[in-house]
Amino acid sequence: MVRKGGEVSLEERQSKATEDFNRKLRSVPARKDRVNESLAGLQEFADSGGTLFQSRNRGRATSLNQQLHKNCSEEAEYLRKLLSDIEKLKELDLKARTQMPMSRQQLMQCLGQQGESLPLWIGGVDGFPPPSVGAVEQPASAPLKTGDAVAALVDENWILAEVQAALPGGKFEVKDVDDEQKTQLVLSRNCLIPLPKYRADPLRDGHAIFPRDAIVLALYPQTTCFYRGIIHKTPEIATEQYSITFEDSSYNTGYSPALPIHQRYVVSYRDPPDIRHR
Template sequence: MPLTADTIAAQHVQERLKALYQLVHDIEKKRQQSEHGINNIQKMQNSQDEKSSQHYQMKLKGLYKNAIAHAEQEEEVLRKALQKITEIRNIKNERRIQTRHTINKDTIRRGPWMKMLLSSAQTLPLFVSKIGEKPPPLCGAVPADPNYVAKVGDMVAALVKVADGDGDCILAEVVSYNHTTNKYEVDDILEEQNQKERHTLSKRRVIPLPLMRANPETDSSALFPLGTVVMALYPQTTCFYKAIVNKQPATHMDEYVLLFEDPSYAEGYSDPLCVAQRYVIALKLKTKQA
């Protein structure tokens, strides 16, 4: 009996989970080695030895070299583990795309769907640069290359026309891209609530969302500066509106704190609201205000 696509995908996920399980154990071993090396350095520096002697300097230098080597080994294993997590995420996303037209979307209500969007943002792969390495396109605030085309199943910000002739910027999913006409077909993300609406849009009306989170501790340059006017997904909605960056993420788990333009407030801006990196993009599309 031939294996189904679901079974094959499950096997691929299990293989990577097993590898990840072993990597987690390896990470702990490397962490202990790194900790031991740092402790040896501290003991050496706290010793009563003559710190200006050549023997002391050579021994301390050797301890530092060992500590650096252990730290590099720990980093390597951590990066391997992150890669396995990304592979698992990609496999599951591919299956979701392949089966999206067969599931009963009536069963997914607004609350669970909003939780899914939040989870998607929180589990977006984290980019941690090496020394001298620059964040790649679609990492945090870094825009896509001009010739980049979003893949089928990717979420994007799409400017769609509405009755009054203005535009709404909505969260959408890429269905296809025509290289001849340079146009996307995208589905309003609300299709998950059985409100499917497909749009055909030119490339300039579609902005790919970040594919990786920027790490504020190593790549703050890949974050929008304070005071920047951006487009962001208003909490508990699937629409993007203009906002000002009030506070940057301080750690890889933090979100932006934004002030949305809102004429219903006396100051013209909403109270501070938190929005994940994945749903904050550069201001390029002309839309209505919140």
């Protein structure tokens, strides 16, 4: 369905994105077959006595290895694009759900699903993960885009919000995700902390994981507010969460028991009184 003025409806965008994804998915087996054929050819060459490191076989071995590398690289790049398409489908689904009225319980379930489904960063063999992967922050000067999830400083509290628009003068219009009235807030960039867009794999990119005892801002379970906490235990594999103790005066120790928090909702601590020129 296309709305007046030529605007494509959300339902139409979801339908088209799903159709495109299914079409691309059908090409995956053929790409896998090409990789397997290259592997089989290299193995057959080795089994036939073509020692890979003998000078007389070096040309043939090099050619087979190059073909295998090419096929593997093409398959990997194609799968990365499919993963990106999956994220777009998730975003469209989330947008469709958030446009409908949600109960408090439904909102908490939605936030939990977003934390679980945060895509895993899959980089190359070498290189450092880019900003927005795990604990790797975006520079303070980095622009924010419509739809970006942020921790927003409102009345000395950090709340979960979504960027609605960039405004002149370095200001941004954001929406409190827990505001049923959908009141628009206007804040400067230094009052906004972008949330991670990818999970970091502790086994591959451990340097993109907050270390034990690091002081962070994290979303307290069953709320939409970020509070100061300390990393009690770091994730050991990509599917694990942080274990975080929060400052809480209701406990004798001054800290809550350790609670599991998804990477999506953990950012570097920033003290509100230190923020100026809002």
